[in-house]
Amino acid sequence: MDVQKQMKKLEKRNLMEAMKTDMEHKSKNVNLMRRLHQERQEAALEEKLARAQEAQGWRANELSQEEELAYHMDLAKREDICKLKERQQLWEMRELVDLKTQIRNAYFTKALHTQLAESRALKAKDRSELEEYKMRLQKEVEEHERLEHIREKDNEMRKRQYRNDLQDQIISGHKKKIEEQKQRLLDMQLVDDTIRTIIYEEKMQEEEVKRKRDLAKADHDAYMEAKQIWIQREREKEEVEERKIREYLCQKFEHEKQLQETNRKKADERIAAQEKLLDRIQQLKAGRDERERIAQILCDEETRLREEAEAKKKKESMLQRAQEMKETVENLLKEKMARAEEEKKMNEIYRQKLEREIEAAKKEEREKVEKERDKKKQYGAELRAGMEQLYRNRADEKYQQAAEQDARAREQKRLQDKIAEERRRIINEHGPQLYGYLPKNMVTQEDMSHLNPELRDYFATVAK
Numbered sequence: 001m002d003v004q005k006q007m008k009k010l011e012k013r014n015l016m017e018a019m020k021t022d023m024e025h026k027s028k029n030v031n032l033m034r035r036l037h038q039e040r041q042e043a044a045l046e047e048k049l050a051r052a053q054e055a056q057g058w059r060a061n062e063l064s065q066e067e068e069l070a071y072h073m074d075l076a077k078r079e080d081i082c083k084l085k086e087r088q089q090l091w092e093m094r095e096l097v098d099l100k101t102q103i104r105n106a107y108f109t110k111a112l113h114t115q116l117a118e119s120r121a122l123k124a125k126d127r128s129e130l131e132e133y134k135m136r137l138q139k140e141v142e143e144h145e146r147l148e149h150i151r152e153k154d155n156e157m158r159k160r161q162y163r164n165d166l167q168d169q170i171i172s173g174h175k176k177k178i179e180e181q182k183q184r185l186l187d188m189q190l191v192d193d194t195i196r197t198i199i200y201e202e203k204m205q206e207e208e209v210k211r212k213r214d215l216a217k218a219d220h221d222a223y224m225e226a227k228q229i230w231i232q233r234e235r236e237k238e239e240v241e242e243r244k245i246r247e248y249l250c251q252k253f254e255h256e257k258q259l260q261e262t263n264r265k266k267a268d269e270r271i272a273a274q275e276k277l278l279d280r281i282q283q284l285k286a287g288r289d290e291r292e293r294i295a296q297i298l299c300d301e302e303t304r305l306r307e308e309a310e311a312k313k314k315k316e317s318m319l320q321r322a323q324e325m326k327e328t329v330e331n332l333l334k335e336k337m338a339r340a341e342e343e344k345k346m347n348e349i350y351r352q353k354l355e356r357e358i359e360a361a362k363k364e365e366r367e368k369v370e371k372e373r374d375k376k377k378q379y380g381a382e383l384r385a386g387m388e389q390l391y392r393n394r395a396d397e398k399y400q401q402a403a404e405q406d407a408r409a410r411e412q413k414r415l416q417d418k419i420a421e422e423r424r425r426i427i428n429e430h431g432p433q434l435y436g437y438l439p440k441n442m443v444t445q446e447d448m449s450h451l452n453p454e455l456r457d458y459f460a461t462v463a464k
Helices: 002-055 060-091 094-121 129-283 290-432 453-463
Strands: none
Touching: 002 129, 094 129, 094 290, 290 453
């Protein structure tokens, strides 16, 4: 019994060591092939250099052909090494590891059944030992089935985890699309806010221009109103001065008239008194001589001449004063006309100056509006260019992401195809030796068309 147990352990150990030795041998072969290829390549390169130095170019064509042949051989070796490395990497995949485990378990089960058959053939052995061996074998089978059950649960958990990861990827992709949509909406809102800001600034500038225009108009209206008030006041002042002059002239004329009337009355009274005196003298002194009469006449004539001279002098004085008053009035009128002309000239100068200032302000306002318009156009163009560049960058990023995703999908599909191909190769290689010991779920419906006819018939029969 101990011998059989040791034999079984030895066989298991030999099987594991054989597989391990096989892998190490293959790895050593690969390393040896790589080292030999590198040494061969270095030797070929040294030989080429030596021959090139010796031949001095006359064997350039042959060397080129040899180099090309060596290059193709090197390329073929590299391809073989790459395929071997790729196959080694594929062997580390979960599907192939599980397949190897199943095949190894099938070999182990086959060995167990073989040993069981051999033990049954040994009729000379003790019945109790055989039963004990059967129990141990049954326990090992149960342990193996338990391990298989655990492995299947592990595979199921891995599949469930894979489905969950795939679902998480789908959810994350959906969330990413939602975030991109939100970002797109934020960009559109930013553009709308920018446009609203530009429209608001244009409206504020138009209101500012309108306010300045209204303010300039109000200043002009206030100036014209103040000017009209000043003209009205000057006109009122002139009317008051003219009225005062007329009143003064009227008063002076009335005074002169009253003075003349008084003088005339006094002269008439004096003449009347003299006539009365003369009549009285004539009555009293009727007998005076002619000399006194002549003297009296001469005296009267002298008095008359003196009074006439005084009246003439007064009249000339009045005429002179009237002429002076006339000249004063004319001078006042001339000064008034001169002031009006000067005021007209000043108004014209101020009007021209105001028109120039208004025109300069309008020109400055137009230039400012034009600059603002150009600035807004430039800002709008820069904004559009920035948004277009942003959209282009995002489109490029999406295209790059889609291309990377497609490349990953193609790489994943290529890897899955290689895994499936290697898996089918291993099944075709080990399947004929394990009839009756392979699990039912080892192959899929897609694998059936790639299996050997015997394996295809076997799995079809097992599936039924």
